[in-house]
Amino acid sequence: MIELVKIRKVYRTGQVVYEALKGIHMKVNPGEFIAIMGPSGSGKSTLMNLLGCLDTPTEGFYFLEGEDVAGLSFDQLSEIRNKKIGFVFQSFNLLLYSTAFENIELPMLFDGIGRRERRERVEMLLERVGLKEWADHRPTEMSGGQQQRVAIARALANDPPIILADEPTGNLDSKSGKEIMDLFTELNREGKTILMVTHDHGIAGYARRKVEILDGQISTDTPNGFGHPTSPSPESPV
Amino acid sequence: MFFKTLYRDLVRQPLRTLLTLSGVVWGTFAVVLLLAFGSAVKEQTMKSFRGMGKGIVLVFPSTTTMAYKGLTKGREVRITPETVETLPTKLPETIEMVSPDFSRAKRIRRKKEEVFNTVRGVNVDYEKMRNTIPAKGRFLNDADLSLRRRVAFIGYTLAEKLFKEEDPVGQQIFIEGVPFTVVGVLIHKIQTSNYNGMRDEHAAFIPWTTYTALYGDKFVNCFIYRPIHPEESPQSIEVLRNHLGDRAGFSPQDKDALQIWDFSEMEGKINIFLLSLTIFLGMIGSFTLLVGGVGVASIMLVIVEERRREIGVKLAMGAKRRQILAQFFLESITVILTGGAVGFSMAALLLKVLPMDKIKDYVGVPKLNPLVALATVATLLIIGLISGMMPARKAASTDPIEALRG
Known part of the structure; x- marks a missing residue:
């Protein structure tokens, strides 16, 4: 599904050259749930941006479902983001002046999907994240956990195979955080490939594979054998 | 898609939209009134001039x-x-x-x-x-x-x-x-x-x-x-x-020995004077409108800055750069054209209710002739294009990574 080959990312500001990623090799199979960990400055954010097609590598290949996307233009990448990747952010990044319904609808607007189909899908997604009654509310009227669920519904709008989550529970209390992680686990079980950046080892425990980044390189890449007590993965021996 | 987001952006923040509008409304109002009065004065002066006679010379033995x-x-x-x-x-x-x-x-x-x-x-x-x-x-x-x-x-x-x-x-x-x-x-x-x-x-x-x-x-x-x-x-x-x-x-x-009052010569001079008067008034009006346009541009630039995160989100969700460009451009243009329409109607209304009887003989009856309308629309469009394009380009060049950080 995803294959990164010798990915390097170099930033130049004047005379200063900074190498954020120093040759990353990584392969992600469909249906995986991966936690990407690492201290700040390790390059994990850069890696997430590359994986999310928000940025292009200085060197190397990025195969997304067989297509090399490393050399595509911004607008071509926009189309890939729109159809293949759903984003979930730490600070939710909902449009404050739009209702939950309109926020979820957004990716479909950019895909040119018709009005009726949009309505059907948004309603289905609202129900899926348990916010059926909140369609006409704005983010400011909702709790953090509810906002993040709207954001997840939005990420699912165009039914992308991949979900990228950047510290999805970072701004939430532990109860809401757990609810969000349960939702991710469910989505993963339904076949979504999930890549999640986190600091929190407890949260990382929901994933089935853990990739640690250090100084722009992958330092460890291990299957999450122990799993999480409340969310046993299908393959884990319970 | 454009119109849906456009509607949301403009209607959901009425105060912001209103402030942006007011500059253009005032500018258009001023330009329309000035041009209407200018052309009325011109017409009236020529008419009263003809009241004396056309192409004649008066000779006073002295x-x-x-x-x-x-x-x-x-x-x-x-x-x-x-x-x-x-x-x-x-x-x-x-x-x-x-x-x-x-x-x-x-x-x-x-x-x-x-x-x-x-x-x-x-x-x-x-x-x-x-x-x-x-x-x-x-x-x-x-x-x-x-x-x-x-x-x-x-x-x-x-x-x-x-x-x-x-x-x-x-x-x-x-x-x-x-x-x-x-x-x-x-x-x-x-x-x-x-x-x-x-x-x-x-x-x-x-x-x-x-x-x-x-x-x-x-x-x-x-x-x-x-x-x-x-x-x-x-x-x-x-x-x-x-x-x-x-x-x-x-x-x-x-x-x-003969005092001469030459109307043909004066007519030419008055014509030139009136033409320069019209140009002068048009320029004042256009500059006022330009100030309105600069207002729209600067407010739109602030709005773009304020909405960087929103733009970042839209880009991450798959918006293309030209869609963002079109969104902000259309927003400016809509504000400017709406402001223009409102200002124009206000000027038209004022011209209708203004009591003109006392000054009619001197400045004539100012009315909206097609030329005034055309000039206003053209000026509005030019200003709209310029003041819409700048913020839109800025918006479209937003780096989604920067915009989404934090």
């Missing part, structure tokens, strides 16, 4: 300032109406038509109404040169002149004063106790300048032959002529000086 053929300076120049009337025959290449002009205030009475108004002794051609067109009846004719008839053509204000609602044509009035028959009444015309007495609306016009017979005047107060080629009126004046100098005893070089 006093000599040079000695000439043994005559001392300081002599009064005296010209008889007969000399005046021979001019078109004597100078056929130069002068098309001419009329002597005698004038003095006289007592004019009808029944118990009496006024002390200007009476002019003129000939038939006066009508064509001074636009003394009859609303009722007729102007003086050749028979009136040759038979020295006691007939009068009267101004409309004089007619109202003496006759109220009655039809004056065919009725009698008394000028210095002598009965005259009214043959016609002047149409309503606008005239803001005049010479030798009252404006045409107050005056009575009688044959100059009758005038000299009754009042004993031998020399004209002034005379009017129309040159054959209006554009060559300065040359015609030279020819006239040469011709009359011989007969009336003044040097052709003596510029002050």
Whole structure:
């Protein structure tokens, strides 16, 4: 599904050259749930941006479902983001002046999907994240956990195979955080490939594979054998 | 998709939209009013100018300032109406038509109404040169002149004063106790300048032959002529000086012997002045509108800055750069065109309800002519394009990674 080959990312500001990623090799199979960990400055954010097609590598290949996307233009990448990747952010990044319904609808607007189909899908997604009654509310009227669920519904709008989550529970209390992680686990079980950046080892425990980044390189890449007590993965021996 | 997000962006933040709008509304309001008034003033000035006559030259015999053929300076120049009337025959290449002009205030009475108004002794051609067109009846004719008839053509204000609602044509009035028959009444015309007495609306016009017979005047107060080629009126004046100098005893070089009021020349000057006035007003208006446009651009730039995160989100969700560009561009354009429409309507409304009666004669009735509308729309579009493009380009070049951080 995803294959990164010798990915390097170099930033130049004047005379200063900074190498954020120093040759990353990584392969992600469909249906995986991966936690990407690492201290700040390790390059994990850069890696997430590359994986999310928000940025292009200085060197190397990025195969997304067989297509090399490393050399595509911004607008071509926009189309890939729109159809293949759903984003979930730490600070939710909902449009404050739009209702939950309109926020979820957004990716479909950019895909040119018709009005009726949009309505059907948004309603289905609202129900899926348990916010059926909140369609006409704005983010400011909702709790953090509810906002993040709207954001997840939005990420699912165009039914992308991949979900990228950047510290999805970072701004939430532990109860809401757990609810969000349960939702991710469910989505993963339904076949979504999930890549999640986190600091929190407890949260990382929901994933089935853990990739640690250090100084722009992958330092460890291990299957999450122990799993999480409340969310046993299908393959884990319970 | 555009219209949906556009609607959301504009309607959900009414205060912001309103503030942005106000600059353009005011600018358009100002430009429309200025142009409407400008073109009205122009029209009105030309109209009242024509009220005096078109392409005519007024000649006032004055006093000599040079000695000439043994005559001392300081002599009064005296010209008889007969000399005046021979001019078109004597100078056929130069002068098309001419009329002597005698004038003095006289007592004019009808029944118990009496006024002390200007009476002019003129000939038939006066009508064509001074636009003394009859609303009722007729102007003086050749028979009136040759038979020295006691007939009068009267101004409309004089007619109202003496006759109220009655039809004056065919009725009698008394000028210095002598009965005259009214043959016609002047149409309503606008005239803001005049010479030798009252404006045409107050005056009575009688044959100059009758005038000299009754009042004993031998020399004209002034005379009017129309040159054959209006554009060559300065040359015609030279020819006239040469011709009359011989007969009336003044040097052709003596510029002050004849005082000249050349309307063709003045018309050209006034035209240029009015054109520059219109351009000037248009420029003031456009600059005001430009300030409005700069306002929109700067507010939109602030909005783009404020909405970086939103733009970042949209880009991450798969918006293409040109979609963002179009969104912000359309937003600016919508604000500017809406503001323009509102400002335009406000100006139109004001022009409708503004009481214009008092100043109508001087500035005319300002109205929205197609030219004003076209100029405003064109200016709005240009300003809209410029002030919409800048913020839109900035918005479209947003780096989603930067915008989404934190």
